[in-house]
Amino acid sequence: MPNCDASHTSVLQVAIAVPLPRLFDYLPAEADSGQDYLPGIRLWVPFGRSRKVGVLVAVQSGSAIERQRLKRVEQAIDTQPLLSTQDLQLLQWASRYYHHPIGEVMLTAFPVQLRHGKMAEFSQAFGYALTQEGERAAETCTRAPKQLALLKRLQAGRQVVTAAELAQDRPLLKVLLQKGWVHRLPVPDNLAFSVDMAPALAPNPAQQQAIDAVSAQLGRFSVFLLQGVTGSGKTEVYMQIMAKVLALGLQVLVLLPEITLTPQLEQRFRQRFATGIVCFHSKLSDGERTRAWLTFQRGQAGIMLGTRSALFTPMPKPGLIILDEEHDSSFKQQDGFRFSARDVAVARGKLLHIPVLLGSATPSLESLFNVRQQRYRLLELPGRAGAAEQPNMQILDIRNHYLQAGLSEGLLQAMRAKLQQGQQVLLFLNRRGYAPVQICHACGWVARCRFCDANLVIHAAENRLRCHHCGASYVLTRQCPACKTGEMRALGAGTERIEQELVALFPEHTVVRLDRDSTQRKGTLETYLQQINAGAADIILGTQMLAKGHHFPNVTLAALLDIDSGLFSIDFRSSEKLAQLIVQVAGRAGRGEQRGTVILQTRHPQHPLLSILLQAGYSAYVEELLNERRQAGLPPYTHHALLRADAKQAAAAQGFLAAVRAWTQQNQLSAVQVLGPVPAPMSRRAGQFRFQLLLQSPNRKALHGLLDRLVQHIDGLEGAKQVHWSLDVDPADLS
DNA sequence: AGCACGCCGACT
DNA sequence: GTCGGCGTGCTC
Numbered sequence: 212m213p214n215c216d217a218s219h220t221s222v223l224q225v226a227i228a229v230p231l232p233r234l235f236d237y238l239p240a241e242a243d244s245g246q247d248y249l250p251g252i253r254l255w256v257p258f259g260r261s262r263k264v265g266v267l268v269a270v271q272s273g274s275a276i277e278r279q280r281l282k283r284v285e286q287a288i289d290t291q292p293l294l295s296t297q298d299l300q301l302l303q304w305a306s307r308y309y310h311h312p313i314g315e316v317m318l319t320a321f322p323v324q325l326r327h328g329k330m331a332e333f334s335q336a337f338g339y340a341l342t343q344e345g346e347r348a349a350e351t352c353t354r355a356p357k358q359l360a361l362l363k364r365l366q367a368g369r370q371v372v373t374a375a376e377l378a379q380d381r382p383l384l385k386v387l388l389q390k391g392w393v394h395r396l397p398v399p400d401n402l403a404f405s406v407d408m409a410p411a412l413a414p415n416p417a418q419q420q421a422i423d424a425v426s427a428q429l430g431r432f433s434v435f436l437l438q439g440v441t442g443s444g445k446t447e448v449y450m451q452i453m454a455k456v457l458a459l460g461l462q463v464l465v466l467l468p469e470i471t472l473t474p475q476l477e478q479r480f481r482q483r484f485a486t487g488i489v490c491f492h493s494k495l496s497d498g499e500r501t502r503a504w505l506t507f508q509r510g511q512a513g514i515m516l517g518t519r520s521a522l523f524t525p526m527p528k529p530g531l532i533i534l535d536e537e538h539d540s541s542f543k544q545q546d547g548f549r550f551s552a553r554d555v556a557v558a559r560g561k562l563l564h565i566p567v568l569l570g571s572a573t574p575s576l577e578s579l580f581n582v583r584q585q586r587y588r589l590l591e592l593p594g595r596a597g598a599a600e601q602p603n604m605q606i607l608d609i610r611n612h613y614l615q616a617g618l619s620e621g622l623l624q625a626m627r628a629k630l631q632q633g634q635q636v637l638l639f640l641n642r643r644g645y646a647p648v649q650i651c652h653a654c655g656w657v658a659r660c661r662f663c664d665a666n667l668v669i670h671a672a673e674n675r676l677r678c679h680h681c682g683a684s685y686v687l688t689r690q691c692p693a694c695k696t697g698e699m700r701a702l703g704a705g706t707e708r709i710e711q712e713l714v715a716l717f718p719e720h721t722v723v724r725l726d727r728d729s730t731q732r733k734g735t736l737e738t739y740l741q742q743i744n745a746g747a748a749d750i751i752l753g754t755q756m757l758a759k760g761h762h763f764p765n766v767t768l769a770a771l772l773d774i775d776s777g778l779f780s781i782d783f784r785s786s787e788k789l790a791q792l793i794v795q796v797a798g799r800a801g802r803g804e805q806r807g808t809v810i811l812q813t814r815h816p817q818h819p820l821l822s823i824l825l826q827a828g829y830s831a832y833v834e835e836l837l838n839e840r841r842q843a844g845l846p847p848y849t850h851h852a853l854l855r856a857d858a859k860q861a862a863a864a865q866g867f868l869a870a871v872r873a874w875t876q877q878n879q880l881s882a883v884q885v886l887g888p889v890p891a892p893m894s895r896r897a898g899q900f901r902f903q904l905l906l907q908s909p910n911r912k913a914l915h916g917l918l919d920r921l922v923q924h925i926d927g928l929e930g931a932k933q934v935h936w937s938l939d940v941d942p943a944d945l946s
Numbered sequence: 947a948g949c950a951c952g953c954c955g956a957c958t
Numbered sequence: 959g960t961c962g963g964c965g966t967g968c969t970c
Binding site for chain 1: 966970
């Protein structure tokens with residue numbers, strides 16, 4: 212074991228968060244400091260003219276750098292490693308796979324405070340428990356329901372409930388502390404992972420089969436794809452498997468695509484499991500994130516529930532990784548270190564010898580392809596649990612039909628019928644704002660962004676025009692700035708306009724709009740969701756966020772207002788995305804006793820996507836898409852890496868990529884196809900011209916071999932300094 | 947990425 | 959005469 216004694220020959224290999232594809236060698240702090248240089252500790256190191264936090268990756272006996280050029284470590288931050296050997300291995304693998312600098316990859320494993328060198332020993336983890344008076348109050352305090360709920364939670368809990376778990380209840384906790392009902396005490400190091408299975412439902416045969424299949428593989432690497440429509444009981448399967456893992460004293464990492472989905476799942480887990488549960492996502496403060504990370508890293512919580520950024524949290528007692536809604540594109544990081552949380556989760560499971568459970572109603576083509584290749588095992592949950600039936604899907608041909616702000620008469624009729632029966636209606640449109648185009652009625656001039664290759668979107672409530680790509684915004688004018696006489700008009704409809712229209716059309720009904728604009732303030736979304744589930748909303752209108760996992764038990768009609776843009780996109784993944792969207796929105800309708808109806812407004816009722824999807828179902832449609840992908844030589848049958856470049860001058864970005872192309876043609880094997888450079892689909896954004904070069908190969912090894920050499924030489928290529936470039940391995944979209 | 951060095955315009 | 963613009967070069 213390469214450690215300590217600070218011998219004269221030890222060289223410390225340190226990862227530092229700089230965009231350079233290498234580790235840096237240092238000498239130990241002092242010959243006799245007595246520090247154990249264990250890989251996985253953090254260090255303060257002198258770097259250039261400043262000091263930085265580094266992670267010790269390995270201790271070697273020598274260095275390729277001359278001895279006298281090596282600096283000494285300033286100080287070790289940790290006495291015990293924060294990252295295990297396996298964590299370091301995973302991060303090194305990810306750095307190589309995504310061709311992203313090792314230091315930046317290593318430091319993304321840490322929450323911000325720890326990345327900046329904050330001591331990890333700073334706090335003994337504290338938690339809370341009821342005092343004797345608190346126990347009494349839990350029986351008598353019936354007039355303050357919120358306080359009572361918290362008391363009950365602490366009472367139901369174990370000896371101590373950790374501070375991180377109570378993050379959301381801080382203000383209330385303070386009140387209880389003041390009353391002397393609750394006291395604060397250190398969390399014991401080995402918090403028992405006791406499990407309460409009392410409320411578990413009896414699984415149906417398909418659920419039982421899935422539970423058994425995964426349970427049989429505990430302690431071994433295996434990937435499962437759990438496919439089940441909304442309401443088929445995936446969460447129950449997760450929880451019953453989790454219970455087995457927790458009972459073994461092992462930890463579970465649960466990943467979700469969106470923060471908005473964490474509270475409801477957290478609540479279900481808390482009702483079910485008596486183990487420590489920590490959440491990790493971007494809505495938490497830096498301090499809360501540090502506490503949650505350390506709690507899990509120390510093995511003091513059995514469950515971590517988080518988003519993509521939680522993936523690398525150290526897991527001292529690894530048992531299981533669950534990744535729900537695995538098809539969701541937000542698992543792919545879209546900037547910097549562009550990793551896929553789904554693919555890295557699988558790599559992590561392999562490294563840790565634990566099962567990985569991917570779940571979705573609409574699995575990605577990649578995962579279904581992996582099932583075909585027998586790399587993943589498919590577990591299917593047919594049908595819906597309980598009485599709910601599959602919704603009735605209807606195509607509504609809107610050719611030559613008058614649309615009132617995007618709503619056809621046929622749809623309005625269906626809405627009236629449902630509303631009269633006191634049921635809820637859900638309308639989906641992936642376009643926020645009032646209208647996507649502002650045009651001059653006299654001269655045809657269209658308001659465009661000065662910095663992007665995009666139209667400005669009208670936001671009527673704010674009286675502004677906004678660019679959805681760079682954030683630029685302008686006051687709305689009635690008169691055309693070009694011809695100075697014409698009147699500006701709104702063309703097309705976004706959610707804001709449709710909301711207005713609905714309020715006018717259905718004055719006796721309540722409309723709730725859910726999109727990024729209407730839910731900006733913290734907690735608004737939760738308030739709306741509660742309002743909807745309390746039956747205080749009749750028509751629910753929204754964008755993307757509606758399609759993701761929320762329960763709306765009283766919705767019996769769901770409609771997609773405009774699917775045509777998804778049918779005719781240049782992106783080869785758009786038909787996959789649209790099919791997923793349709794099935795996901797359909798999953799929002801009719802979860803209760805009532806059978807739901809789904810209406811798709813389209814001008815292409817004969818489109819093969821729609822007929823196959825509606826008649827044969829999602830799985831059959833995926834088969835069709837996979838055949839198309841195979842014939843076209845597209846992923847998952849080939850592998851992609853996308854080199855993007857942007858610059859103030861279009862010629863600089865294009866020229867640089869042309870130089871890269873020339874370089875690849877001298878250096879590559881014929882196994883890699885080079886396509887481009889071409890302008891990006893959004894050719895200008897925030898004032899920068901954007902170009903891209905696509906590398907495609909059926910042979911992943913050949914592609915990665917080329918990328919290895921490319922990233923080494925790229926900075927030396929012509930024009931590299933004038934552009935900003937980035938490499939995206941397995942890009943989720945080519946924009 | 948930081949951070950410093952370096953060589954040309956408008957200011958107390 | 960200086961403050962400061964950001965080009966480019968380096969980091970064990």
